[in-house]
Structure formats: structure tokens, C-alpha cells
Amino acid sequence: MMTNETVSRLDQFFAGFTREITPLLLLDYDGTLAPFRVDRSKAHPFKGVREMIARIQQQTRTRVVVITGRPAREIGPxxxxxxxxxxxxxxxxxxxxxxxxxxxxxxxxxxxxxxxxRTLDQLREFLRHNNLGGEFEDKPNAAVMHWRGSSARTARFIERRTREIFAPYAERDGFTLLEFESGLELRTGPNKGDAVRVLAGELAPGTPVAYLGDDVTDEAAFDAVSRLEGPHLSALVRAEARATKANVWLQPPTELRAFLKGWLKAASRQRARRRVEIASQHATRVAS
Ligand SMILES: [Mg+2]
Incomplete structure (x- = not known):
């Protein structure tokens, strides 16, 4: 059950939806829309989530954007x-x-x-041949080590070795060390907060923006959203609460579905009102 405080924060946000503006729904994928799977290719959305997103696309003018740590092309399918x-x-x-x-x-x-x-590429080359017993994920902008699914003892070993190897890089300009559930990522270039800032820079003033995420890497996006001038909301989607910059905490999948339902209602109400208005303007024009 959502707390009264969460319900009123959501109501306040949805009240900011207007007829003229297309709201922007920003979503992390793993842990937020989909439960974690050791086999990442099988991380399908929580039950009912695809259907809710489909209805939001079909019945409202919402723009849906996913912001993920995965390679972008993995998400669509x-x-x-x-x-x-x-x-x-x-x-x-x-x-x-x-x-x-x-x-x-x-x-x-x-x-x-x-x-x-070049520095990152050398480290990636090393880890391709020495995965430390974990699962090395090779990205063009990052070296990622996962230990999800390993025994507690093995996980501790992989984590310790990965920290030792990544630490000196993390000190250097241009590198950031990201901690996430059962893994460490040493990355370069933009983060999720930068993605939110680029998107926000392209919006009409007053556009409602929400961001839903579960992980430590989503905090930069929560922070970027909290600085927007228009209606905005950030939600930590996670079974257990933790210290966060997000405005509300939603427990998946029930409260996630409730949020999407609230969005659908708020955004379709606006569209319905707009249709009525266009029809009445048309009627006035015909009459005059
Ligand atoms: Mg996530």
C-alpha cells in the first residue's frame, strides 16, 4: 500500500498535466520495469507492465524514454x-x-x-582475458564486473579484486566508479543525469517529467529531475527503501503498476478534454 504522503505527492504531480504539453516518462529498465535475472536476456518486464505502457502509448500523448546501463539496442526486444x-x-x-x-x-x-x-581499452583488454571469476561485461565506454548469482564467498572475492583493479583508474580524470546491485562499473563519458539534462533541454517549458529507477546509478537522474522548473517527480522503485534523492518510493510490481495507471488516467483525461475542446471550437466556428 502506498503511504498517504506518496499518494498526495503523485496527485500533486499529475495535477500539473496540461492539455497542450506532452508529458515525458523516463524509465530505467532492470530492477525498475523488470525483475533481475542472472541471465540478463530473460529479464522481461513485471506482469502487466508491457500492457500498461502500450495503453499509455495508445491512449495518451506521452513520450516514453528508457535510460539504462545496458546497450541501447537490448531494450526494444x-x-x-x-x-x-x-x-x-x-x-x-x-x-x-x-x-x-x-x-x-x-x-x-x-x-x-x-x-x-585508450586507458579504458587497455583495461577492457585485460579483463576480457581475466574475468576474476565474475561476469565481465565489455562496453565501449565502460568495464563492468558482475557477481550476481555467485556464492557469497566468491562474490566477496570478485568484489575485492575488482575494487583493487578499478581504484587507481577511478582516481583519474574522466573516470567514474559506479556501484550497483552485485557489480561495479568503471565508466567514462556521460551519466544518467547528463541524459536527463539533454532531454530536459529539448522540452517545452512546463513539460511534466517523471523518472523511475532502482539503483545507485539512478541517483544522478533523480538529482537532475529535482532541478527542473516544470512539474517533476522522481521515484525509487525497489523492494526495500534506502537513502535516496527520489521524491517517492514505490514497491514493485504493485505500486509500479499503480503509478502507470495513475499516469494513464491523468494523461488520457487531458487528451479527452482536449478533444472536447477542439470539437466545441469547431462547433462554434461552424455556428458563426
Ligand atoms: Mg536498474
Whole structure:
């Protein structure tokens, strides 16, 4: 059950929806829309979430954007399902904001400077041959070590070794160490907060923006959202609460579905009102 405080914060946000402006719904993927799976290719959305997103696309003017640590191209197939439940392709920012895959398929990649990139490439080359017993994920802008699914003892070993190796890099300009559930990422280039700032810079003033995320890497995005001038909301989607910059805490999947339902209602009400208004303007014009 949502607390009264959460309900009133959501109501306050949804009240900011206006007829003229397309609201922006920003979503992390893993842990937020989908439960964690050791096999990441099987991380399908929580039950009912695809259907809710499909209805939001079909019944409202909402723009849906996913911002994820994964490569951008992995999200479409997982989110849409097969046969597709979510009808429209969504824009996806991958690798925590380094990649931008527009809904129409246009692709942009922003990497770090040449020296930073060379240093990172050497570390990636090393880890490709020495995975420390964990699962090494090789990204163009980052080296990522996962220990999800390992025994507690093995996980501790992988974590300690990974920290030892990543620490000296993390001190250098252009590198950031990110901690997430069962893993460490040493990355370069933009983060999720930068992605939110780029998107926000393209919006009409007063556009409602919400960001939903579960992880420590989402905090930069929560922070960026909290600085917006228009109606905004950030939500930590997670089974257990933790210290966060997010405005509200939602327990998946029930409260996540409740949030999406609230969005659908608020955004379709606005669209319905707009239709009535256009119809009445038309009627007035015909009459005069
Ligand atoms: Mg996540």
C-alpha cells in the first residue's frame, strides 16, 4: 500500500498535466520495469507492465524514454515482447547516457576523449582475458564486473579484486566508479543525469517529467529531475527503501503498476478534454 504522503505527492504531480504539453516518462529498465535475472536476456518486464505502457502509448500523448546501463539496442526486444505488446518503438538511452537510440532508429554515441578511451581499452583488454571469476561485461565506454548469482564467498572475492583493479583508474580524470546491485562499473563519458539534462533541454517549458529507477546509478537522474522548473517527480522503485534523492518510493510490481495507471488516467483525461475542446471550437466556428 502506498503511504498517504506518496499518494498526495503523485496527485500533486499529475495535477500539473496540461492539455497542450506532452508529458515525458523516463524509465530505467532492470530492477525498475523488470525483475533481475542472472541471465540478463530473460529479464522481461513485471506482469502487466508491457500492457500498461502500450495503453499509455495508445491512449495518451506521452513520450516514453528508457535510460539504462545496458546497450541501447537490448531494450526494444525485451520491452516490446514477442509478438509485440508495446506497439511503438521507444527512445532508449544506453550505457548510462553514452548512447542515444531515437524512436525512429537514429543512433548517436558519445564517448570520452582519446586518452581516456585508450586507458579504458587497455583495461577492457585485460579483463576480457581475466574475468576474476565474475561476469565481465565489455562496453565501449565502460568495464563492468558482475557477481550476481555467485556464492557469497566468491562474490566477496570478485568484489575485492575488482575494487583493487578499478581504484587507481577511478582516481583519474574522466573516470567514474559506479556501484550497483552485485557489480561495479568503471565508466567514462556521460551519466544518467547528463541524459536527463539533454532531454530536459529539448522540452517545452512546463513539460511534466517523471523518472523511475532502482539503483545507485539512478541517483544522478533523480538529482537532475529535482532541478527542473516544470512539474517533476522522481521515484525509487525497489523492494526495500534506502537513502535516496527520489521524491517517492514505490514497491514493485504493485505500486509500479499503480503509478502507470495513475499516469494513464491523468494523461488520457487531458487528451479527452482536449478533444472536447477542439470539437466545441469547431462547433462554434461552424455556428458563426
Ligand atoms: Mg536498474
Amino acid at each position: 525485451l520491452l516490446r515482447g514477442f509478438p509485440p505488446v508495446v506497439p511503438q518503438p521507444v527512445e532508449v538511452w544506453g550505457l548510462h547516457g553514452a548512447e542515444r537510440l531515437h524512436a525512429d532508429g537514429k543512433y548517436e554515441l558519445r564517448l570520452a576523449g582519446a586518452e581516456t578511451q
